[in-house]
Amino acid sequence: MMIDTRRAAELDTQARQILQDNDRGGFTVPTARLYPYQWNWDSAFAARGFGEIDKDRAWTELDTLFEAQWPDGMVPHIIFRRDDPDYFPGPRIWQSGTTPPSSGYSQPPVAATVVRDLYEAGPKETAEPRARALFPKLLAWHRWFHEQRDPDGLGVIAVAHPWESGRDNSPDWDEPMSKVDTSGVEPYERRDTVQIHAEMRPTKVDYDRYIALIQFGRDCGWDSREIARNGPFFAADPGLTFVLLRADRDLLALAGAFGEAGAKSEIEAWIARAEGGAGYLWNPQARAYCARDLRSGEQSDGVSSVSFLSLYAGLKDGDHERSNIESLERISRVCRYSVPSFDPEHPKFDSLRYWRGPTWCVVNELIGRGLAERGYSELARRVRGDTGALIENAGFFEYFCPITGRGAGGGDFTWTAATWLAWASPKHFATKD
Secondary structure (H helix, E strand, O other): OOHHHHHHHHHHHHHHHHHHHOOOOOOOOEOOOEEEOHHHHHHHHHHHOOOOHHHHHHHHHHHHHHOOOOOOOOOOOOOOOOOOOOOOHHHHHHHOOOOOOOOOOOOOOOOOHHHHHHHHHHHHHHHHHHHHHHHHHHHHHHHHHHHOOOOOOOOOEEEEEEHHHHOOOOOHHHHHOOOOOOOOOOOOOOOOOHHHOHHHOOHHHHHHHHHHHHHHHHOOOOOOHHHHHHHOOOOHHHHHHHHHHHHHHHHHHHEEEEEEHHHHHHHHHHHHHHHHHHHHHOOOOOOOOOOOOOOOEOOOOOHHHHHHHHHOOOOOOOHHHHHHHHHHHHHHHHHOOEOOOOOOOOOOOOOOOOOOEEEEEEHHHHHHHHHOOOHHHHHHHHHHHHHHHHHHHHOOOOOOOOOOOOOOOOOOOHHHHHHHHHOOOHHHHHOOO
């Protein structure tokens, strides 16, 4: 990627301004109107961005996220700090009974990785007490995932709602979601398609099923065990599995630094189980790690971008790794801008419809980190360069068409700006892949 110094400086300034504009006093919204609340993994990425310009503000972002942690350890995917008519479904639909009001599902736990990044960036005298204060909260959240989203000890983490994966309408969920009964869904009015063109959003059929799952959780009082055992949807997710495995490794490093011997043993057991269970997600026909419906045992048949997070997770399986890299190379040849969220040669690929094809900068960052750490320098540079080029050419959009580079979804997006500041800006190229 060739961006001249002046243009790079302009983008740095724009990215900083987006973080400041989306700041709501201790927490950021992903973008105005479309997402007017605090989102879980969005906040973690925002903290990464703030870490480049204001470390105290970065820690505060994480502190406000964990203010909403449930007593059982779960950190919800949305925190409703006020009722905003621009968003559906709001707190009155979820009825979580929490303070502050929140959703009843979680999201990929990138926070421990961000905490480690911030802690190691220092300075130690201020970073260590902030990280130590968050450590038991992170530990409780990871424990919740291992106990409530892997109840049978398979070593893979399941999602009870597509929103929990962060990849709402991915083709990975088509088959298991098709079995969700929507006959009892209460009437509702969406807000997202008023603000964003419908071709870029999940369909009404998708939303009917999303609401049916919320109603099930609400009706059982958000009992995680009941949701896992008897909920209409429960599918093992390679994305969540790999993000958590990486986060467990980072939490283990923090446990070592803080002398948390008991926690170290517990985390080591989680890591060992995940390393042993990852093969359950391998699909030899797709030559990738694919989602699996834990109700039926059926596996998805397409390559999602999260398959490539196996490297980020630290998995070392020679045969699977080679096949996975070959899939990434094939997909990168087909698309101008890597990495599309779904295989562009699969019939379900849709270049603009949310998680059915578009490229997402935050996933690119995780993929790129994993590639660089495993020594795939050329591929890592391609992913980072494509990410920077998308932002340079289209702006700080929520996601992008991998074929044309067109920006899509919300504009002035927090985590895209944060990804630029923390990883995609040319200032990082001299020291990292």
